[in-house]
Amino acid sequence: MGFFGTYAYENGSWTTLSEGELPPLTEPWLWLDIHDSDITSVVYAPPGPGTGVAYLGMTPRTYFENPGASDPTDVAREAAGLAAWASSEVSAEEIRGFLAEDEDPDSFEWDEEEDVDAIDDAEVFVEVKTARFLKVMGLPVPYQLS
Template sequence: MGFFGTYLYDGDKWTPHDNDVRPDLPGPWLTVDIHDSDIATISYSPADPGTGVAYIGVTPRIYFDDETASAPTDVAREAEGLAAWREELGASAVISDDLVDFLAEDEAEDWDSDEDSDDLADTEVFVEAKVVEFLTALSLPVPDDLLRS
């Protein structure tokens, strides 16, 4: 069984969060929802110029093999949205090109849930490890649970 957890960053700290509840905060926020160590949904507000939702690992469309599981992804747009979100916090700017490689696209050829993981890096096996690197690239603290996983 993989790792499951949902966390909310309110611009200051991380707290556990219910993924079914949209944060009601006055300022910028970001949530990370990790599902079974395979997929992480990153939701953020404000979202412009992105949509406010990005994925790490694989997208729901690929994970569930169902085109209706999520909207099509545009990683360049979401990387720009996340970089703009980071600037909204009033902290150092992040270049969207530095975020693109973290984000999942709707392409299945690179993902095989049955692949032998012995020869792969942790970030290729456990999405929570890739989330830690993503949050570090955003110059954000990391939720304690992810540091222990």
């Protein structure tokens, strides 16, 4: 079983929430919902030039192999929105490297020659990628992710 956690960032600090809970928050806020170490949903307000929703790890469409599980992603637009939201000098290009794109689940091929010990933890555990993403965004990391 993977890691699950839901967090809200507002007024300069993090609050741990119940899974999937998104209560009314004071803008500007950022909400993270980590699902089974595979998907982090990132929602923010006020919305910038992006959609206000981005994903780290995998998108729900890819993970659940269901196009109806989430809207299609536009990582360039989402990265621009998150960069505009961030209080740090982070660029959209830096953020884009963290964001998940929709993938065709049938296109995955397992490389039996690959050294699994050489794979970066952030490629396996989305909570690691989420902690790194928050640091790049100039935000503190919730203690459960550090």
